[in-house]
Amino acid sequence: MSPQQFREIAWNGLWKQNTGLAQLLGLCPILAISTSMVNAVSLGLATILVMAMSNLAVSALRNFIPYEIRIPVFVLIIAALVTVVDLSFNAFFHDLYLVLGIFIPLIVTNCIVLARVEAYAAKNDPLTSTVDGIMMGIGLVWVLAVLGGMRELLGAGTLFSGIEMILPGASAWNVFGDGYPGFLIAILPPGAFFALGVLIAAFNAINVRLAARARRNPPPAPTQTAEPKEDAAEPAAAG
Numbered sequence: 001m002s003p004q005q006f007r008e009i010a011w012n013g014l015w016k017q018n019t020g021l022a023q024l025l026g027l028c029p030i031l032a033i034s035t036s037m038v039n040a041v042s043l044g045l046a047t048i049l050v051m052a053m054s055n056l057a058v059s060a061l062r063n064f065i066p067y068e069i070r071i072p073v074f075v076l077i078i079a080a081l082v083t084v085v086d087l088s089f090n091a092f093f094h095d096l097y098l099v100l101g102i103f104i105p106l107i108v109t110n111c112i113v114l115a116r117v118e119a120y121a122a123k124n125d126p127l128t129s130t131v132d133g134i135m136m137g138i139g140l141v142w143v144l145a146v147l148g149g150m151r152e153l154l155g156a157g158t159l160f161s162g163i164e165m166i167l168p169g170a171s172a173w174n175v176f177g178d179g180y181p182g183f184l185i186a187i188l189p190p191g192a193f194f195a196l197g198v199l200i201a202a203f204n205a206i207n208v209r210l211a212a213r214a215r216r217n218p219p220p221a222p223t224q225t226a227e228p229k230e231d232a233a234e235p236a237a238a239g
Contacts, residue, residue: 029043036161038163044145051113056121058121
């Protein structure tokens with residue numbers, strides 16, 4: 001994989017084709033689990049693992065999967081990998097596993113994972129497919145982190161609430177102090193829609209500015225070497 005190809009895959013996953021802001025896929029877990037930054041990022045990291053492994057598995061097996069039954073096979077592969085991730089969370093992060101609840105098993109039906117498997121992994125080699133899955137997952141994670149941080153900060157006045165479930169001994173950061181009354185709507189379902197709408201509006205505004213800057217400063221045209229002129233035809237000999 002060339003550096004140019006890597007940069008293109010990374011840019012698509014992190015920004016241009018961001019699953020949460022550009023494609024608007026997987027909104028159910030994005031809106032439901034983003035009540036705190038820790039919960040949101042934890043689900044995002046689980047999704048990264050599933051996307052990377054499923055892209056790798058599908059890409060490696062793509063020449064052996066009949067086209068007519070590819071979707072059931074893809075779902076079966078994703079379900080097996082989600083089961084591994086689900087059991088791993090239950091074993092190593094049990095308290096967090098109880099908080100995330102049904103949303104880890106629901107990664108099986110997450111259209112983000114199936115979309116990348118069908119659109120990219122089934123058509124490309126294992127290395128680039130794995131990188132694509134990781135970058136798409138990281139793009140989802142930063143959206144979840146910002147969304148969860150916004151809602152937690154406005155709703156409870158804290159950041160990293162529940163971090164002790166991952167790092168024993170750590171504690172949340174009480175940003176506004178104990179006297180902060182909280183903005184309840186921020187951690188309720190309507191707050192998720194409002195916060196996501198603000199992020200999408202900011203995302204679109206930045207894209208407009210980037211497009212305007214690109215129009216003002218177009219990339220330099222590649223230089224072309226002048227082709228040698230053909231030799232002038234010799235004068236015809238006098239008859």
